[in-house]
Amino acid sequence: MRGYRGFAREMLRTGSLRALALQLKTGALHVLRQGVGRRRADPVAQFLAHYGPDGAAAPEPAARALARQAEACLVCGLCSLECARVGGRPPLDPREAVVAAARLEVDWLRLGLSPATGAACGACDACTRICPAGIPIHLVQARLASLAPPTGIG
Amino acid sequence: MSAVVVGAGLAGAAAALALAEAGLEVVQVAAAPGATALSAGTLDVAGASPGIPTLPWRDALRGRPLLPRERLALHRRGAPSHPYAQLFGGGEDPALPEREVEAGVATLAGWLAPAGLALVGSLGENRLLPTVPGTLRVADFAFAPAAAADLLLAREVAVVDVPSLEGFDARALARTLAREIEVLGLPKLLVSVVQPRLPEAFLAETAPARLAACLDGDDARAALARAFVGLGADGRVLLFPPVLGIGKSASLVAALEAASGARVAEALAFPPFALAGFRLQRALDAALAAAGVRRIATRVLGIAASEAPGLRLALDDNASLDAEAVVLASGRFASGGLADLRDAVGEPLLGLPLYDADGRRIDGSPARRSARKGYGNEQPLFSAGVRTDQRLRPLAANGRPRHARLFAAGDLLGGFDPARERTGLGVALVSGLRAARALVEALRAPPSRTGDLP
Numbered sequence: 086m087r088g089y090r091g092f093a094r095e096m097l098r099t100g101s102l103r104a105l106a107l108q109l110k111t112g113a114l115h116v117l118r119q120g121v122g123r124r125r126a127d128p129v130a131q132f133l134a135h136y137g138p139d140g141a142a143a144p145e146p147a148a149r150a151l152a153r154q155a156e157a158c159l160v161c162g163l164c165s166l167e168c169a170r171v172g173g174r175p176p177l178d179p180r181e182a183v184v185a186a187a188r189l190e191v192d193w194l195r196l197g198l199s200p201a202t203g204a205a206c207g208a209c210d211a212c213t214r215i216c217p218a219g220i221p222i223h224l225v226q227a228r229l230a231s232l233a234p235p236t237g238i239g
Numbered sequence: 240m241s242a243v244v245v246g247a248g249l250a251g252a253a254a255a256l257a258l259a260e261a262g263l264e265v266v267q268v269a270a271a272p273g274a275t276a277l278s279a280g281t282l283d284v285a286g287a288s289p290g291i292p293t294l295p296w297r298d299a300l301r302g303r304p305l306l307p308r309e310r311l312a313l314h315r316r317g318a319p320s321h322p323y324a325q326l327f328g329g330g331e332d333p334a335l336p337e338r339e340v341e342a343g344v345a346t347l348a349g350w351l352a353p354a355g356l357a358l359v360g361s362l363g364e365n366r367l368l369p370t371v372p373g374t375l376r377v378a379d380f381a382f383a384p385a386a387a388a389d390l391l392l393a394r395e396v397a398v399v400d401v402p403s404l405e406g407f408d409a410r411a412l413a414r415t416l417a418r419e420i421e422v423l424g425l426p427k428l429l430v431s432v433v434q435p436r437l438p439e440a441f442l443a444e445t446a447p448a449r450l451a452a453c454l455d456g457d458d459a460r461a462a463l464a465r466a467f468v469g470l471g472a473d474g475r476v477l478l479f480p481p482v483l484g485i486g487k488s489a490s491l492v493a494a495l496e497a498a499s500g501a502r503v504a505e506a507l508a509f510p511p512f513a514l515a516g517f518r519l520q521r522a523l524d525a526a527l528a529a530a531g532v533r534r535i536a537t538r539v540l541g542i543a544a545s546e547a548p549g550l551r552l553a554l555d556d557n558a559s560l561d562a563e564a565v566v567l568a569s570g571r572f573a574s575g576g577l578a579d580l581r582d583a584v585g586e587p588l589l590g591l592p593l594y595d596a597d598g599r600r601i602d603g604s605p606a607r608r609s610a611r612k613g614y615g616n617e618q619p620l621f622s623a624g625v626r627t628d629q630r631l632r633p634l635a636a637n638g639r640p641r642h643a644r645l646f647a648a649g650d651l652l653g654g655f656d657p658a659r660e661r662t663g664l665g666v667a668l669v670s671g672l673r674a675a676r677a678l679v680e681a682l683r684a685p686p687s688r689t690g691d692l693p
Contacts, residue, residue: 159573161277162448162511169452170485178446214536217271217574 148228155225157218164212164222171211240264240682243552243560244532245539245588246568246576248273249664250649252523253343253671254566254678256350259530261679267527268552268560270538272520273574274650278664279507280385280481280515281368281378282347282358284340285310286661307379308362311336314662320596320654322666325627326673337362343668344380353529354522355489357383367391367425369478370507371407373415375423384483384492385515387476388504390420394474395429397501401437405445406512407480433470433477438462447512451482460484460491464498471500481508481515488518535560538575542567542588544642564644564682566674567633568667571650571657577623579606584623589645592636594653596622617656624653630677631670644681646674 089112165178212222240263244255247269258265285307305313315323315336327336340362348358360366360380367390368376375390390396396416400409409432417430440459444450453459470477477495483505484491495503508514527534538555545551545561552560569576569588578587585602586593593602601609601623609620625633625647632640633647648670650657657663 160511161573162513163272163276163517165446165448165511166451166485166514166517169446169448172452215271217273217276219270219538 151221151224151228155220157220159218161217163215163217167211167215171209173207173209173211240563240679241266242564242566242678242682243268243550243562244566244568245269245542245552246273246566246570246574246649246651247271247520247524247534248275248568248570248574248649248667249347249519249523250570250651250667250671250674251566251568252527253347253668254568254646254648254675255527255532256530257346257672257675258566258678259527259532261675263679263682265530265532266535266560266562267532268535268537268539268554270536270555270575273568273570275523275664275667276516276520277510277513277573278516278519279370279376279509279513280382280505281376281507282344282360282380282382282664282668283661284344284362284379284665284668285314286377286379287659304365304377306363306365308337311340311362311665314660318596318655320594320598320622321660321662322652322655322670323662325629325652325654326666326669339669340665343672346672347668350526351519351522354525355487356518356522357386357489359383359386365391368507369396369412369416370509371412371480373412373419375416375419376507382515382519384479384488384503384505385481385507386504387492387502388478388506390425390428390476393428393476393502395431395472396476396478397431397433397470398478399480400432400434401441401450401480401482402434403442403445404447404450404480404482406447409480412478412506435466435470437466447480447482447514451485451514454482454484454491455487460487460494463491464494467495467499467501469499475501477501477503479503479505481505481512485514485518486521539569539588542645548644550642550645564646564678566646566648566671566678567651568647568649568671568674569651571624574650576651584609584620586625586651589633589641591625591633591641593623594626595619596654596656598654617659621656621659622654624651624655626653630681631674632677644678646678648674 206223206226208223208227210223216222242258242263242265244251244258244265244267247267251267251269251273255265255267287310311323314321315327318324323336327339344358351358358380360378362379366378366381366386368378368381368385368388369390370376398409398413401407413430413432420428420430440453441450444453454463467477477499492503535554537558539552540555541553542565543551549561549563550565552562552565554560567588571577576586577593578585580587582605583603584593584606592600595601595609597619599619601619606620609618609623611618627633627647628640631646631648632643633645635641649667650663652666652670655662655666657666
């Protein structure tokens with residue numbers, strides 16, 4: 086917009102009325118095309134059309150809520166230690182948890198997650214009880230386990 | 240007589256244990272471990288010189304390293320806002336800080352001993368301990384097995400390579416360590432990397448937490464010890480990554496030392512793998528359970544004066560808890576003792592006024608207003624906390640104690656930056672013990688007419 090205005094001002098300054106007329110015509114055409122032209126596709130639908138075959142899915146409200154909670158992660162690593170102590174295999178890796186938490190909103194790609202994350206969780210909630218940030222980590226784990234193993238970048 | 244302690248870190252644990260020893264019925268309320276569980280393996284009483292957040296190695300005036308007791312005295316005299324100044328007074332008794340810290344450390348060591356966690360050090364000597372990245376950290380007191388890595392007593396450091404382990408690079412550690420030793424002008428020290436023939440199971444393990452848990456087993460301990468036979472030498476320190484067991488590290492270290500003939504130590508590690516802090520937290524929790532302290536694992540939502548002279552705590556799930564007296568050791572931002580709610584810094588339980596190291600009141604204003612540009616600069620937000628009277632009772636905005644039977648301890652005390660000044664655990668220990676003493680005195684005193692001072 087700013088560019089257009091500058092251009093028009095320049096036209097007026099140099100007195101090039103023909104150029105200004107051309108400018109107005111293209112501007113009007115642009116507005117017409119935007120207003121009455123084809124419907125703009127929903128970006129989410131567009132994304133899913135591309136990546137749906139790779140296993141992408143739209144996040145559910147519950148997953149979004151979980152992601153909001155998981156954003157409080159301090160990356161302190163206590164969940165990982167506590168999981169190992171109570172004999173969890175494999176213990177949750179805090180880095181993976183953070184990645185998992187962030188990806189829950191856009192869990193169609195899940196980059197950086199090992200297929201084992203979440204899969205072997207015994208749901209004992211020892212991690213949740215030790216989390217200083219109050220994140221329901223066992224729910225994050227359950228959510229991860231419910232997802233298909235990552236297919237990588239297709 | 241009964242008391243409630245809010246917080247599970249060192250300050251809360253010290254207060255609860257001291258209160259239980261004084262014969263009180265103690266309830267500890269904590270939702271999760273505090274910042275103590277994230278500590279690196281040192282008990283920092285006076286880790287850095289005031290205003291110099293680097294190694295206090297060369298003191299310009301004395302031409303030699305400052306001893307911990309000298310740094311402690313500087314903290315007490317240098318900054319009037321520092322809790323040490325409050326705890327130890329203006330200097331009427333010059334030996335008081337030293338005496339109280341050493342007594343506190345001895346008490347703590349006694350509590351931790353049953354869990355097999357040794358606490359070593361003194362205010363009269365420095366320890367130079369290597370970290371996982373290879374940098375050096377000055378410590379006064381440290382927990383085993385990190386404490387054994389003291390470079391001032393070693394002639395040779397052999398870094399143990401565990402190639403599969405994530406986040407640990409023995410060669411990088413050795414390189415950085417050699418450079419640090421050179422830069423600091425320390426006596427020449429041979430730094431090398433050893434690659435023992437580790438048992439098969441270890442070579443496949445990538446997660447440090449899982450390796451540490453595995454090493455608690457008897458078979459794993461014996462197998463690892465066999466791999467180190469003959470790797471020892473006089474004055475040699477075998478520097479391990481911090482994976483030497485979670486609950487039984489003392490017996491693992493003993494087995495390794497017996498097999499190798501060298502001193503066995505761990506490098507100091509930081510979150511997300513603060514194994515040493517986790518061990519400390521576990522040992523404290525065990526001591527609390529043994530002392531009969533009841534633990535309620537829930538969040539405290541608020542504290543208010545109840546029927547005089549006590550207090551009532553509102554807990555999660557609509558529960559409440561009545562207390563004759565309360566020690567508030569809820570920490571700072573990481574543990575929820577302070578919070579940035581609705582774009583304003585505050586103390587969520589009682590709305591206590593908060594002050595930074597310069598005495599500015601900073602509660603009620605956005606956190607960003609207490610931040611300064613520049614990574615190394617002093618950040619007022621990091622010194623935020625409550626002010627107390629001589630008996631560690633937090634002050635209300637009018638400068639009088641908020642409640643006659645409410646005491647504060649640990650990082651919640653404002654006026655200092657525990658991470659930068661590296662006095663956090665020292666303040667937690669001393670103030671926790673002091674708060675317990677003040678609480679017992681308050682309960683034994685004849686009841687005051689009103690509990691809640693306006």
